[in-house]
Amino acid sequence: MESIMRSTTTPKVTLNKSFNGSTQKLAANKAVVKAASKSVVTCEQKPVVIGLAADSGCGKSTFMRRITSLFGGEPTPPEGGNPDSNTLLSDLTTVVCLDDYHSLDRTGRKEANVTALDPAAQNFDLMYEQTKSIKEGGSIQKPIYNHVTGLLDPAEEISAAPIYVIEGLHPF
Known part of the structure; x- marks a missing residue:
């Protein structure tokens, strides 16, 4: 406990x-x-940051949608943002999928002979800087990895929420 x-x-x-x-x-x-x-x-005074680490396809996003709704409100993608966004927002939470921090799109990973699970295919420095900014109460331009097209879409603006969750294979 x-x-x-x-x-x-x-x-x-x-x-x-x-x-x-x-x-x-x-x-x-x-x-x-x-x-x-x-x-x-x-x-x-500052957002609480929670990291959820688990294997691909095991239900992290489904679990976070349920938890987010318990914290307050139905989780939705950012208003006016990309309909393929992986980000969930509710009254009290922001949940960011770490797939958005892929440093290479699907074609780039194929050319580099790495998978999306490979730490070499992640932009950990940007993830760290943006998580730090959110923890300090700021806003960020968070990248979007589009699972449908395999491309890196234009960034979306995310502002600090009382609870900020990062979920993925490498949140720590």
């Missing part, structure tokens, strides 16, 4: 680390997640 403590009145919220992602358990933990998100929003 892990405790999160925030505020001058020291509320204590316990999150179950053994959560296995099932819908029933997600619903059962809804009150805990809501309490944690309210504590974060009312007591933190």
